[in-house]
Amino acid sequence: MSWLDSLFGRKSASAQVAKSRLKFAIQIDRSNLSAELLNSLQEDIIRAIxxxxxxxxxxxxxxxxxxxNGQRLIADIPIKSVRPKTASGE
Amino acid sequence: MTATVITITSGKGGVGKTTTTANIGVALARRGKRVACIDADIGLRNLDVVLGLENRIVYDIVDVVEGRARLRQALIRDKRLPELQMLPAAQTRDKTAVNPQQMLKLTDDLRSEVDFILIDSPAGIEHGFKNAIAPADRVIIVTTPEVSAVRDADRIIGLVEAAEKPKPQLILNRLRPGMVKRGDMLATEDVLEILAIDLIGIVPEDESIITSANRGAPVALDDKAQAGLAYTRIAARILGQDVPFAVFEDNSTLLKRFQNWFRNPNGGGS
Known part of the structure; x- marks a missing residue:
């Protein structure tokens, strides 16, 4: 009953809703990794492993x-051979 | 002396960039600073009408960039405030008519002639925004206390950082103290907490903004209007003065709220 709320001066507090929604939306916006960055990361990981x-x-x-607990980077890497490479390899 | 270039931007359209640019320009000029306002919103020129200078346009920014006019020919001097000049945007071209290098050259040519160059950025994050931000020494972000505007402001802050500009400062526009008091509008502290940048001004919602734009006489010329005074204080802060932030009173009277409540009980009155 929002009109009763306003009659008695109770806060409908839509600002609090706005604030928490904004915080969440912005957290996602900020941590959005671009496709370009993901590709570079993939190259780096391949080279290292x-x-x-x-x-x-x-x-x-x-x-x-x-x-x-926030954003996670997940790399799914199929292994061809478990045998460790020798130092001279590749 | 060389001018400081301040770019006024927001991401979202319609939050008051042009009004802000015009009024900061007027407020700085009233304090005796030489100011040039540049409308960088090519294709959607508006700074001219807000400043009331639309009838005097001969050349525009694209004419200057493409060499058809000299910068000094294109700049329009405000007869009310001789310290204030404006470079209009082109109306018949699009944002790709100018590039960031050309904006840098344009502002460099102007720097020795004025104290401040204010650039009114177009909405968005693409070509027009990049033009507007390229020559900036300082960046002011305008937002309103609404979810969409604050979210876009956050995006813009990231892009300003990525452009390796100094941390932008925030103007919170169209604040409605009565709604904040009721808990129905994001408060200044909420917006600052989310955006994590410094505040340079709060401008309350004020009908004078519309009536002054109707007349082409920016509200900063009016010492009685709340919004006009807010811009005067922002100009002082830009000049490095430590001006306390005003606490705005809820100017919706009890009677008005009662009337509103009768008209629209569910809206809670506005």
């Missing part, structure tokens, strides 16, 4: 996920 083990580059997926 390939020095040690054989991975399936084509099957690799990199993505972001939002959870309660």
């Amino acid at each position: 390939s020095q040690r083990i054989d991975i399936d580059r084509e099957g690799m997926k990199i993505s972001t996920e939002r959870g309660e």
Whole structure:
């Protein structure tokens, strides 16, 4: 009964709703990683891991996920061979 | 002496960039500073009508950039305030008619002639915004206490940072103290907490803004209007003075609220 609320001067407090919605929306806006950045990250990860083990580059997926504790970067990297590469390899 | 270039921007349209540019220009000029206002909203020229100078336009910013007119020919001097000049936007071209390098050259040519160059940025985050921001020494972001405007302001703050400009300052426009008091409008502290930048001014919602724009006489010329005084204080802060932020009273009287409540009980009166 919002008209009763206003009659008795009770706060409908839509500003509080606005504030919490804004905080959430802006948090997502700010942490949005661009496709370009994700691609560069993928290249970096491939380069680093390939020095040690054989991975399936084509099957690799990199993505972001939002959870309660903020945003996570998730890399799904299929391994071709578990045998460690020798120092001379690639 | 070389001018300070201040770009006024917002992301979202309709929050009052042009009104802000015009009024800060007027307020600085009234304090004896030489000011040039540049309308960077090519294709949607409006600073001229807000300043009441629309009848005197001969050349525009694109004419200057493309060499058809000299900068001094295109600048229009305000007869009420000889310290104030305006460079109009082109109306028949689009934002790609000017590039950021040309904006840099244009402002560099002006710097030795004035104390302040105010750039009225177009809405959006693309070409026109990049033009407006390129020569900025300082950036002022205008927002209203609404979710869409604040969110866009946050985006713009990020882009200003990415352009390696100094941290922008905020003008909170169209604040309605009565609504804030009722808890139905984001308060100044809420907006500052979300955006995490410094405040340079609060402008209350004021009908004088509309009536003054109707007449082409910016409200900063009016020492009785609340909004006019707000711009005067912003100009003082731009000049480095420490001016306390005014606390605006709810000017909706009990009678008015009662009338509003009768007309629209669910709206809670506005």
